[in-house]
Amino acid sequence: MTITAGIDLGTSSTKAVLVNERREILGKSIRRTGSNLELAAEKTYQQALAQAGITAGDVDYVASTGFGRSTVPFRDIQMTDLTAHGQGARVLFPGTRSVMDIGAQSTRAMRIEPTGQVKLLRMNDKCAAGAGTFLVRVAKYLELTVEDIGALALKSTQPQMISSVCAVLAESEIINHVTAGKQLEDILKGAMLSIASRAQALLKRIGLEQEVTLTGGIGLNAGMLQALEESMKQKINYHAELGAYTGALGAAILAQVRLRRLRGGADVERTSALAAAA
């Protein structure tokens, strides 16, 4: 059995996934990233190994991804989150052609080939208005937890639209909605629709192709998923169980691909430059 690991070191959470050559998931884990990146990677990895009932020695190849990918000390290769999410999305939903990755601090849209290869991409890394952090702040402001807001928003009947395109200025609008006595669920739904419209704009720029898969932790928020589907008027794939692990999963599977090539000998020459550098 060939076992590979994918470690996705994100700005808000770190994910680890272990797979075998038949793409079966042997173990997975997720935890908050915090300020010590190496530690987060190590701990998350150990947790996943424990779940799989194996040790690091049993793992043949480790691929890291996410914003902290180059700080994972035990990696064999690293790749961008885009490459990993593209592959992960396609494994979870083989029909995927467009991927929407909403992380804590960034929003990315990609068009992918049937193989998972990234064909076109657009990113928005500089503005919080379309990213997960916005919701975290709104939740905090309304004295709710991120885990609660999704279910709550599903109850909304009259979403309170937010006109501001800025996450910070949107907060003032939210304050006004609260003072005006609007329902919490309607306010939340409004905030989610605002993120959804951002995401949609980004997807448009890559020339949307069906099917669309959402990846990243934000999909755990059922309200957000619904907001996206409503504003785009179409079905959007999200894997409830593995969606948050998409990046780690993709990395683990690409690690399998890489290893097969390395072992097959055909590609030995082309060991990734990055692996060589590491």
Added chain:
Amino acid sequence: MTMYAAGVDAGSTQTKGIIFDDQMRIVGRGLVDTGANTTKASERAFQAAVRGAGIDPGDVKYTVGTGYGRYKITFGDTQITEITCHAKGAHFIFPKTRTVVDIGGQDTKGIRVGQDGEVADFVMNDKCAAGTGRFLGVAAQVLELSLDDLGPISLKAQRPVDISSTCTVFAETEILSYLAQKKKLEDILMGMHKAIAARTVSLLQRVGMNEELTFTGGVSRNAGMVVALQEAFEMPLNVSEESQYIGAIGAAIFALERAAVAA
């Protein structure tokens, strides 16, 4: 009998009221938070100004409303844009002003002013909180300081930090990480002020800023910001005691003129 005229500037964050007498003297001021109800806030600001002037609301012959919420000022006689009013007000206080930098609660404006105080051009950023008073508000909250403290503390800075995120939200994260790194409070604060100043300069470049500059709006009350802007512009700035009222002052001057025409 003395004639009075009023200007009310309903800003996104704070609402200001000013009463002028017919000698062009400021006789009353009012400053309240705008909150959710602009109409009420402008009434309160007006009332406060009237009380300060020691007159009766009925003595005010003409009222001009301005600011982002000007159309919600129901008791006023007419509305004029805040851009025109800021130019007018700045010209009144500093007649040689050719450029006005107005940093308010949620927007930043650059106004090019003509010889008579008329608007020659303007640029405005009202879409993104970065570079506006709101940025400072958010920072004050994170650092658990009051707005009044920011300026004085930041002036003590020796080695300002570099805030690389332009986005207010991400800058907040950066501030937290600087705190975690035990950076000095004043250095963090000055770093933020500099970040705002840099954004302001790039906005102002579009209207040009070769001649006398006046800094207005609530943020001009922050001495740290004044210093940071002067450094970024590489030139001195006019700042008046009344700087947060400049829009209302401009509106009051228009009100006085119109009252004179009506009379």
Added chain:
Amino acid sequence: MATIDEIVQRCQDQVGDLAFGYVRDWKKRNPQGKVMGYFPVYFPAEIAHAGGILPVAILGGGNRIKLKQADAHMYSFMCSICKSTVELGLSGRLAFLDLFVGSPICDAARHMPNLMQRNVPGLTIDLLYYPGNLRTELAIPYLHREFNRIRQLLESVAGHAIDDEVIRRSVCLYNESRRLVREIYAIRRDSPWLILASECYLLVRAGTFMPVEEHIDLLREVLAQIPDRHARPIDKIRVVYEGAFCEQPPVEFIQALEEVCYVVDDDFLLGSRLIREDVPEDGDPLLNLACSYRDRSHCSSVQHDLRRLKSDDLLAKCRSAEAQAVILSPAKFCEPGLDDQVHHLKRFDREGIPSLQMEFQERMKDFDGVRTQTETFAEAIQFYAN
């Protein structure tokens, strides 16, 4: 003797010097010497050189210049190089120029010299108008006359006649420097680890402000040392870069690309390398230059010549450099570059060669996005290509 690293570092310092210290020094060393500035893409530097005038390419202000005045004079959607060039003028940094020549190669570059003329007192300005229609034979006699007019212009700056014989000698020197640059490029194509694209860029860029004789010495010094460089190949994809024929990306941008791939050919500073073969060294030199511009040149987005497709040229470049992919990266707001990019994109799609589209700006300072995109692109090839 200076090492390659030291030479490259020196070039980088000179390139980053917004005060044009090198040129000012040259003027001190040559009190009688005149300096002319020209805006890209191309200028027949030979004619200026023959008149004893130092030709200096004015290539904007890079990512260090602060635009303090130019923004107020220029419309927001103008490319960075035009804006920062005007800023150089407005801030007095071009005061050392005895002449500035622009070319209406695009709509932005059409305005720029006029803006300079109106706002930079004391700067003498003129235009060199390249024929818009290179397909017709009429282009050659036209350009011949145009170069003659430029000669008259330069003579008025030099204060003396510039005759054919002297120009022929300058042509020989420039031929030599072009040959040396081609040699360095050839080495890079064969062994890209020996000399990097960013290093190449700086070495060529040095030739845009120093006298050709000095540049020849510099190139020879570098060439002599390349074989002894300690560098080993690593496994990176090989790409060709296209889009910087006019505005130049920051060196850090090129370096960001190079972290991820080998840039084995490019169109950086295309103007200095526009003529791809030797210009004939005898006969009417101006006519030779005119013919070379039309018939012995690389394509650029602002030369219009449908006898040959630009994508054919680029494709040939990729094939001869054995590149696996192409990075199409025009400057933001550069209309000619942006339009050509699509043409290339479609062509490369048809040929099954992967391409990455991404804009740059000379004033950019943050390269994270560039790196992420390039990395993802390279990974798509490394993980998926057969």
Added chain:
Amino acid sequence: MSEQTAAQVAVNGAQPSAMRAKAKTLVKNAFGEAWKAKEAGRKICYCFVLGPAELLRCFDMYLIYPEISSAQMAAKKTSLPYIQKAEDYGYSADTCSYVTADVGLYLSGNQHPLGHVPPPDLVINDTLCNTYYKWTEVIHDFWKCPVFSIDHPVRLKRDEKYPYDIEETYQQDKQYVVKQLLELIAECEKLTGIKFDPERFRKNLEFGNQMSALWCEIIDKTRNAPTPFDAVLDGYGYIAGMNTHKGTAEGVAYLEAVKTELDQRIVKGTGAVAEERFRLLWMSAPCYPYFRKIPEMFHQRGATFVYTPQFMQGTRGTYRSKMYDLERPLESYAESMLDYFHGRNPRQAPQWSMGWWGGKDDIRNHLDLMRRFNADGIVFHAIKSCRLNSGGFADLREHLSREGVPILMLESDIADPRFFSEAQVKNRIEAFMEGLEERKYYRARAAV
């Protein structure tokens, strides 16, 4: 139907010009007949509005103007899907949206809101704008048709003396253009099988001259107070009607009708707005997606437009100071292309003022325009797409505001509706009009 009613709705109580509506019919016909022409065996030639229409008509070619085609899409509020198609294809949103709208048209099977446009048998561009070259290359890429460029050199008007003989340069440039025209004639003969008939050319130029004379009279009518037509709202309609029929009897008839209408309006005192309080100059093309909206924001405050340099730039050859000399048709044709761009002109006619090659004359020309049309201010419409027309505005504003000219800078786009922000435009217009009112107030007070 809806456009008819829209055209008839009075703005602020004013009576709209009937000839503006007529222009729409003319343009529509110009497109509608294209396929018929193609089927009848005529060659389709894409040429830009300043292209050599009078010459091409000698070969019975059917002319299609890509710019007018894109402008029409925008004016009919249909340009966005076309533009987005082009962007999906790879074109950038930062390039000329006339081009992207046109690309979108090709990608949509040439289905234009005004009818099905046939592909070109020939494309001709000139040097008014460098984007034309790129546009031509794009068209070539799509249709693989022959391409012809008429290159007329651009010469800077130097504030200093020329160290070479500029007159000689001009003569050489002229010969260069004439020779290209001869090449074009040969190419057209080959393509159409029709022999060039100098008589016919002369005849077309004569129509051209008649149109010039009429047009000059028309644009001077805005010097009346109140102006009988609005330079933007009506003026651009007239331009479209005229440009699609350059060098033809229909063109002459149309301009005659325009003139008659305007004369009647003047007699009756009918203005473009009910009460004319301010007269403004409009610089550069309109924002076609909001063609009516922007001028109407001004009209609501009693301001109307009395001139736009596009009256001249957009109508090459159609101006009095440069009538074609029928004795030497080709040469004078070349001159009409060249003169606008040539620094040798001692002082271009002020009407041309666009501000990208004239040095200090650009400033003087704008001031002349202010006087000539008795204007109160200038509106610079900076078009995101168009560097050619917008590139010099900021600088002109710098200089003109020093001269005390009230100036408003508006930003939007010629065909891309996404670059129009109603709130922002409104805000600006409001502040500008407040300034004009204030000026008026002070002037009145000073006069007392």
